[in-house]
Amino acid sequence: MYKHILIATDGSELAAKAVTAGLQLAATVGARVTALTATQPYAAMVGVDGPALVFPMDEYERSAAAAAARILEQVSKEAGDLGVECATVHVGDFPAEAITATAIAKNCDLIVMASHGRRGIGRLLLGSQAAKVVTLSPVPVLIVR
Amino acid sequence: MEQAMYKRILLPTDGTEFCERALRHGIDLAKIVQATVVGVTVTQPVHSALPLSLVPKTLLGTIQAEIVKMANEKLSAIERLAEAAGVPAELLRKSNDHPWEAIIDAAKEKACDLIVMASHGRKGIPGVLLGSQTQKVLAHSTIPVLVVR
Numbered sequence: 001m002y003k004h005i006l007i008a009t010d011g012s013e014l015a016a017k018a019v020t021a022g023l024q025l026a027a028t029v030g031a032r033v034t035a036l037t038a039t040q041p042y043a044a045m046v047g048v049d050g051p052a053l054v055f056p057m058d059e060y061e062r063s064a065a066a067a068a069a070r071i072l073e074q075v076s077k078e079a080g081d082l083g084v085e086c087a088t089v090h091v092g093d094f095p096a097e098a099i100t101a102t103a104i105a106k107n108c109d110l111i112v113m114a115s116h117g118r119r120g121i122g123r124l125l126l127g128s129q130a131a132k133v134v135t136l137s138p139v140p141v142l143i144v145r
Numbered sequence: 146m147e148q149a150m151y152k153r154i155l156l157p158t159d160g161t162e163f164c165e166r167a168l169r170h171g172i173d174l175a176k177i178v179q180a181t182v183v184g185v186t187v188t189q190p191v192h193s194a195l196p197l198s199l200v201p202k203t204l205l206g207t208i209q210a211e212i213v214k215m216a217n218e219k220l221s222a223i224e225r226l227a228e229a230a231g232v233p234a235e236l237l238r239k240s241n242d243h244p245w246e247a248i249i250d251a252a253k254e255k256a257c258d259l260i261v262m263a264s265h266g267r268k269g270i271p272g273v274l275l276g277s278q279t280q281k282v283l284a285h286s287t288i289p290v291l292v293v294r
Contacts, residue, residue: 001177021289028150029177115283125284134264134283134292135274140170142291143283 002031006108008099008133009037011071012118018144019075022112023082025142032085034106035075038098039064039090065090096132103139112142150178155257157185157248157282160219163263167293168223171261172230174291180259181233184223185251186216187244213238245281252288261291 007022009015019035026033042060068090079086091098095117103111116127126134126143134141156171158164168184175182191208193200220236227234237255241247244266252260265276275292283290 001173024150025178126280131280131283134279138294140291140293142289144289145287 001029002026002110004106004108005031005033005110005112006099006103006106007033007035007075008095008111008113009035009071009075010095010117011037011067011074012114012116012120014114014116014120014144015118016074018112018114019078021144022142023075023079023084023086025110025112026079026084027082031110032087033079034087034089034102034108035072035079036089036091036099036102037068037071038095039068039092040094041092044094061092064092095129096136099129099133100136103137108139110140110142111137112144115143115145151175151180151259152178153183153255153257153259154180155183155185155248155252155255155260156223157187157244157251157260157262158219158223159186159244159266160215160222161263161266163265165222167261167263168226170293171291172226172232174261175227175232176230181235182223182227183235183237183251183255183257184220184227185237185239185248185255186219187239187241187247188212188216189242190240243281245278245285248278248282249285252286257288259289259291260286261293264292264294 005022005026007019009019042057072088076086076088089102099111111133113130113133115130117129130143154171154175156168158168172182216238224234224236237251239247239251262279264279266278279292
């Protein structure tokens with residue numbers, strides 16, 4: 001069945017549920033896992049005028065990388081506990097695009113992600129990134145609630 | 146590794162090719178995680194521009210019998226695929242104008258913990274990136290949904 005599962009997380013509580021579900025599935029079917037977290041590009045976060053002066057790009061990159069490392073470390077640890085082989089990637093791109101592109105580039109045969117991310121359930125019935133991935137992805141997508 | 150993995154997987158189908166790929170996918174998954182599959186197909190109630198009381202009963206009966214027959218054929222296709230894979234299957238026919246609603250209901254009724262469905266169904270129009278019923282199931286489901294392309 002699945003040989004290589006891509007698990008996407010933004011470190012939120014709901015994403016943690018997807019991580020657990022994805023890792024358990026990987027353990028059951030004997031797949032390896034790539035865990036991915038994306039941080040938005042500097043330009044999208046900061047803008048080009050005011051804030052950029054007080055929040056320099058290298059500092060943004062550093063803190064984004066540190067946040068990503070924390071999120072991914074948690075996944076690696078959980079994977080280790082379940083005996084699942086797990087690689088991690090941090091991509092500095094918009095999440096849905098990063099998830100889909102990585103799944104294709106790494107030949108993943110399943111994407112696992114939460115229905116909503118850090119912006120929570122709010123008024124959307126399906127989170128924007130999940131909706132985009134389901135639409136863009138050529139590989140099957142498991143949306144966890 | 147024994148996990149509290151999926152135990153009852155709902156497989157909605159409208160009998161199209163798209164759905165068949167999703168069915169096979171769902172049955173393969175069920176085999177590995179040792180789950181039961183629940184096949185469901187949704188028929189649409191008969192509507193008529195004439196008041197239904199004016200439609201001859203025999204005609205209505207014939208139409209309804211034909212609808213049921215077609216639905217049963219779709220369900221027995223699931224049964225055959227599941228049987229070939231050695232996966233236990235339950236079957237369910239529902240009638241609803243909105244397939245997504247019946248799919249959500251079926252998942253509850255049959256206590257399913259996963260829905261595996263195709264990204265498109267019978268209205269699979271090229272250029273539409275995600276089928277309308279799949280979108281609605283994704284929006285309204287409280288259990289995980291695996292979308293197969």
